[in-house]
Amino acid sequence: MEKNTSSSSKGGLSLFPKIRENLSQIPVKIAVMSGKGGVGKTTVCAWLALSLKKLGFKVAVFDADFTGPNIAYAIKEKVVSLKAKAVGTEDNYTIIPPEVDGIKVVSSSMILDEGKALIWRGPLKFKLFQELLAFSDLRDVDILLIDLPPGTGDESLNLAQMIPDAKVIIVYQPATLAVEDVKRSMDFAKTLNLEILAIVENFSYAVCPKCGEKFDIFDGAKLKVEPDLKLPILKEKAFEELFDFVQKKVIPRLKK
Numbered sequence: 206m207e208k209n210t211s212s213s214s215k216g217g218l219s220l221f222p223k224i225r226e227n228l229s230q231i232p233v234k235i236a237v238m239s240g241k242g243g244v245g246k247t248t249v250c251a252w253l254a255l256s257l258k259k260l261g262f263k264v265a266v267f268d269a270d271f272t273g274p275n276i277a278y279a280i281k282e283k284v285v286s287l288k289a290k291a292v293g294t295e296d297n298y299t300i301i302p303p304e305v306d307g308i309k310v311v312s313s314s315m316i317l318d319e320g321k322a323l324i325w326r327g328p329l330k331f332k333l334f335q336e337l338l339a340f341s342d343l344r345d346v347d348i349l350l351i352d353l354p355p356g357t358g359d360e361s362l363n364l365a366q367m368i369p370d371a372k373v374i375i376v377y378q379p380a381t382l383a384v385e386d387v388k389r390s391m392d393f394a395k396t397l398n399l400e401i402l403a404i405v406e407n408f409s410y411a412v413c414p415k416c417g418e419k420f421d422i423f424d425g426a427k428l429k430v431e432p433d434l435k436l437p438i439l440k441e442k443a444f445e446e447l448f449d450f451v452q453k454k455v456i457p458r459l460k461k
């Protein structure tokens with residue numbers, strides 16, 4: 206995308222009505238959150254997207270991790286150069302998001318050259334967050350997934366403000382530190398009235414390739430609530446596990 210997307214929203218909250226309008230046609234929005242980094246949010250988000258697509262839904266992913274935008278890689282399992290087209294005028298344009306394996310991807314990596322960092326402070330990221338949500342063509346999308354960076358900082362707050370009807374899937378790993386941090390994510394969701402759709406324990410265990418025995422990778426710390434999905438260490442995409450989880454836990458809860 207050649208456009209400088211940070212130029213056209215002048216006032217702080219000026220794009221909120223446009224965002225609401227643009228997203229109002231999408232029936233389901235699900236954000237993937239965690240307390241701690243590296244627990245597998247992006248991986249779970251990518252596998253969710255692929256499972257939902259396989260079930261016949263039209264899926265888009267908003268990569269809200271502007272400093273580590275890697276959802277396209279997680280979907281495709283290789284480096285993808287994302288290029289979006291912007292059509293229209295400076296003040297009223299539409300971004301046509303690229304597709305990766307049939308999934309629309311809206312990401313800051315669309316405006317970055319490969320390997321280049323987005324070195325922006327909060328206010329500029331806030332503008333980009335708004336503009337991507339306000340101007341991306343997401344017509345016909347059934348489910349919008351949002352891949353968040355870890356924690357309860359700016360991007361999570363942006364999400365709660367800009368997509369208040371988003372439901373949340375929380376990912377953690379069974380290690381004391383991650384469990385302590387994920388409690389804060391759960392509190393964040395509760396405080397901001399974001400429904401917790403499901404909880405995923407990732408890196409739940411590994412299986413010995415020689416004897417088949419399962420063993421803990423971390424210290425086995427537990428949350429008070431039982432997770433809806435326990436994902437082991439996997440070499441390949443967890444299609445079966447995620448597919449089953451989506452069919453049995455996610456879809457029925459969306460209909461409530």
Ligand SMILES: Nc1ncnc2c1ncn2[C@@H]1O[C@H](COP(=O)(O)OP(=O)(O)OP(=O)(O)O)[C@@H](O)[C@H]1O
Pocket residue numbers: 239241242243244245246247248249270273353354355407408436437438439440
């Ligand atoms: N169940 C799994 N089995 C094997 N590898 C996994 C599993 N889940 C995630 N990974 C790997 O762990 C690494 C971290 O995963 P990922 O990037 O999804 O975490 P994240 O929570 O999105 O990180 P960040 O907080 O930096 O955004 C990646 O290399 C990913 O491929």
Ligand SMILES: [Mg+2]
Pocket residue numbers: 246247248270273352353354
């Ligand atoms: Mg990530």
